[in-house]
Amino acid sequence: MSKGNDMKKHFSRRTVLNAAVAILALGFAIDGQSAMAAERKIGMMIWNTSVPFYSNLIKGAQDTAKDLGVSLDLQSGNGDLSTEISVVQQFIAQKVDLILVTPSNAKGIVPVIKQANEAGIPVIAVNNRVDTSSGAKIATFVGVDDVAFGRQQGELLAKAIGGKGKVAYILGKLGTSSQIDRKAGLMETLKKYPDIKIVEEQSADWDNAKALAVTQDFLSRYQPGSLEAIIDQGPEGVNGASFTRQSGRTDVKFILGDYPADVRGAIQAGTVYGTVNQDPAPQGVTGVKDAVKLLDGKTAEVPSPDHFLDLPIVTKDNVEQFPPAWGG
Incomplete structure (x- = not known):
């Protein structure tokens, strides 16, 4: 009689334990499915x-x-x-x-x-x-507020060339909101500076090689003393700025947009006057x-x-305060 009772108790405990394990496993499975679904x-x-x-x-x-x-x-x-x-x-x-x-x-x-x-x-x-x-x-x-970005570039340009002079303009990819709005902001600011004239503009599609080719074209069209600055909506103008300096054209200042490591280096070296930092x-x-x-x-x-988000201006005066936004 006691053996039978012991077996019953053993069976009962094992059954309860197995059931508990099964319920626990089912709970984990349901929780896992819920987590995946959520x-x-x-x-x-x-x-x-x-x-x-x-x-x-x-x-x-x-x-x-x-x-x-x-x-x-x-x-x-x-x-x-x-x-x-x-x-x-x-x-x-x-x-x-x-x-x-x-x-x-x-x-x-x-x-x-x-x-x-x-x-x-x-x-x-x-x-x-x-x-x-x-x-x-x-x-x-x-x-960023790209209209404000363009305004910032306009003020930076005016400071760089003393509020007067002829300027060539490199645009980003035509039709993008940043290209459209940055130009609108720049033109709005330049209304305050009637002696600044944009003599030509071309698109470089935010592409470094295209921007360099556009810069070379501008330099061939405008001889020393006839162009005060080139303003680029993006950072891709940095190679053109270096080419311009290497070509002995110290008369042309460069205003860029955005702040990768190579633009930071160019500002430190003096080949780029300044940029608007979009991180x-x-x-x-x-x-x-x-x-x-x-x-x-x-x-x-x-x-x-x-x-x-914020849009600080970076020039040689404060470049050490700003690490590059990307690259480097």
């Missing part, structure tokens, strides 16, 4: 990830997504609008929770942004804008942070329609 998915499209400027923006976005526990699928548009549209359409089909976009063309990207709107997927523009005048809806724009890393960080706040329902914590 992971927020963010799609990010950058019009051309091979542009050096975006390296720290990408790193900032990826590191922040990891820190905040969200999945970030970052894709390049390869510098082609149709590819950019296709990438965003893939995000929509995948039913991501939010889309970050850095488009090459503020208007050209609008139709697919409207598709995201119709699918109920919020969109944040980062670094480059989306045109909202025709009904596309953006939760916010994260980046890309905080744009990637802030874009993802704002995305997570929106997904958490903290809409009031996200500045809208714009979340602007």
Whole structure:
């Protein structure tokens, strides 16, 4: 009788233990599935990830997504609008929770942004804008005020050449919001300086080799004493500035935009007069942070329609105070 009772007790304990293990395992499985289901998915499209400027923006976005526990699928548009549209359409089909976009063309990207709107997927523009005048809806724009950027370049130019002189202008990729807005800001500022004349402008597509070729063209057209400055919307004019100095053309001052390591070195060396410092890393960080706040329902914590970041001017007078924004 006691043996039978002992066996029953042993069987009972083993049954309870096995059941407990099974329930615990099931609990872990359910928790794991819930965690996977709860992971927020963010799609990010950058019009051309091979542009050096975006390296720290990408790193900032990826590191922040990891820190905040969200999945970030970052894709390049390869510098082609149709590819950019296709990438965003893939995000929509995948039913991501939010889309970050850095488009090459503020208007050209609008139709697919409207598709995201119709699918109920919020969109944040980062670094480059989306045109909202025709009904596309953006939760916010994260980046710099490019009109203010252009104004800063205008004031820097006026200081460099004493408020008068002939200037050649190198534009970024035509149609990007930064190209359009920076030019608008520059022209607005130059209204205060009627003795500064822009005699010619050409686009270099934010490309170093193209900017050098454009600079060489300007120098061949305008002989010593007939051109006071070359202003470039981006940092790619740095090679042209070095070429100009090596060619003995000390009469031409260079005003650039953005602040990679080679521009910092050129300011220190005196081949570039100054630049407006747009740091890309905080744009990637802030874009993802704002995305997570929106997904958490903290809409009031996200500045809208714009979340602007700082734009300090850097010249030889203060260059030692600013490490490069990327590179080096």
